[in-house]
Amino acid sequence: MFRLISGLPGPSGFGSASTAEQVTQGIDATNLTGIITGGASGIGFETARILALRNAHVVIAARNMEAANEAKLLILKDNKNARVDVLKLDLASLKSVKAFADNFIALNLPLNILINNAGIMSCPYRLSQDGIEMQFATNHLGHFYLTNLLLDKMKETAISTGIEGRIVNLSSVAHIHTYNGGIRFKKLNEKNSYDDKKAYGQSKLANILHANELTRRLQAEGVNITVNSLHPGLILTNLFKYYAVLTKILKFFSCFLWKNVHQGAATTCYVALHPNLKGASGKYFSDCNESKPSKLARDAMLAKKLWDFSNKLVNAAENS
Numbered sequence: 474m475f476r477l478i479s480g481l482p483g484p485s486g487f488g489s490a491s492t493a494e495q496v497t498q499g500i501d502a503t504n505l506t507g508i509i510t511g512g513a514s515g516i517g518f519e520t521a522r523i524l525a526l527r528n529a530h531v532v533i534a535a536r537n538m539e540a541a542n543e544a545k546l547l548i549l550k551d552n553k554n555a556r557v558d559v560l561k562l563d564l565a566s567l568k569s570v571k572a573f574a575d576n577f578i579a580l581n582l583p584l585n586i587l588i589n590n591a592g593i594m595s596c597p598y599r600l601s602q603d604g605i606e607m608q609f610a611t612n613h614l615g616h617f618y619l620t621n622l623l624l625d626k627m628k629e630t631a632i633s634t635g636i637e638g639r640i641v642n643l644s645s646v647a648h649i650h651t652y653n654g655g656i657r658f659k660k661l662n663e664k665n666s667y668d669d670k671k672a673y674g675q676s677k678l679a680n681i682l683h684a685n686e687l688t689r690r691l692q693a694e695g696v697n698i699t700v701n702s703l704h705p706g707l708i709l710t711n712l713f714k715y716y717a718v719l720t721k722i723l724k725f726f727s728c729f730l731w732k733n734v735h736q737g738a739a740t741t742c743y744v745a746l747h748p749n750l751k752g753a754s755g756k757y758f759s760d761c762n763e764s765k766p767s768k769l770a771r772d773a774m775l776a777k778k779l780w781d782f783s784n785k786l787v788n789a790a791e792n793s
């Protein structure tokens with residue numbers, strides 16, 4: 474907490490006050506291609522801007538193509554050599570996730586970095602197109618499926634280039650505030666007991682468990698791809714749209730806890746690009762430093778159970 478408020482750097486040399494531009498200073502990402510989900514706004518947009526600034530080829534995956542094209546123009550305005558593409562992706566529809574992956578693979582680009590950034594927070598009870606509770610569907614299941622669909626491309630790229638692939642899951646400190654047991658396997662879609670904040674915490678816990686279980690699997694295969702999760706900090710973005718007024722009041726009284734978006738994208742950019750993290754996988758980061766997530770987030774059995782559960786949901790949707 475002291476470090477968060479003071480902005481003092483941690484062991485990595487960076488801290489809560491560091492910006493994405495500062496943590497990637499001197500890094501040349503010319504040989505890298507990265508996908509950023511939700512890259513048209515908020516933390517995702519700043520991440521896309523910085524990756525492009527470091528010469529990476531950036532693919533913004535967004536459900537709103539108008540916003541995505543505007544984001545691309547905004548990046549090109551200050552950086553006319555930026556390599557930015559936009560592709561449609563609605564994480565709340567597994568069909569759309571599949572179409573996105575097919576479209577990306579058809580581009581015949583390499584894939585070094587996948588940033589699972591898009592998210593929604595604390596929406597009223599709703600089901601996705603596949604009949605799955607919306608926050609779990611968008612924040613976890615869509616990204617779970619997307620990652621699996623792109624994994625062969627990432628493996629191929631890692632082998633042919635010899636460059637370590639990196640998958641980054643945007644989680645949140647809110648992963649600690651979840652339902653009893655962490656994930657409601659037996660009543661994921663139950664409406665009566667739906668709690669919009671715990672459902673968000675559940676989906677953010679799932680982001681960490683996903684990264685940890687995928688790490689275990691990739692390490693067992695000896696694949697040169699790392700998977701990490703992170704809390705970006707508190708940044709006033711559209712994410713808070715369901716509690717906009719309350720959040721603004723809260724921010725007024727707790728302004729020392731909040732970051733701007735340049736600082737908010739720092740941990741993502743650090744984990745995606747920094748050479749310090751070569752080989753680091755299955756870790757959780759906050760303020761550009763390794764941090765300890767909740768006990769449930771460190772539960773390997775829960776991670777495996779979530780993996781199998783997620784696979785079943787995807788298979789059911791694919792076969793329906």
Ligand SMILES: NC(=O)c1ccc[n+]([C@@H]2O[C@H](COP(=O)([O-])OP(=O)(O)OC[C@H]3O[C@@H](n4cnc5c(N)ncnc54)[C@H](OP(=O)(O)O)[C@@H]3O)[C@@H](O)[C@H]2O)c1
Pocket residue numbers: 510511512513514515516517534535536537540562563564565566589590591592593594611643644645646704705706707708709710711712713
């Ligand atoms: N801001 C914070 O304080 C904070 C704290 C902890 C964790 N995080 C995490 O950081 C990540 C980025 O959040 P942010 O603050 O940058 O929020 P944001 O500005 O609302 O950005 C979220 C992005 O996700 C996209 N998205 C939402 N649903 C989608 C869907 N079904 N398919 C495709 N894209 C979708 C949004 O697109 P639309 O514009 O079309 O909705 C938007 O571009 C999230 O995973 C969030 O949980 C944020």
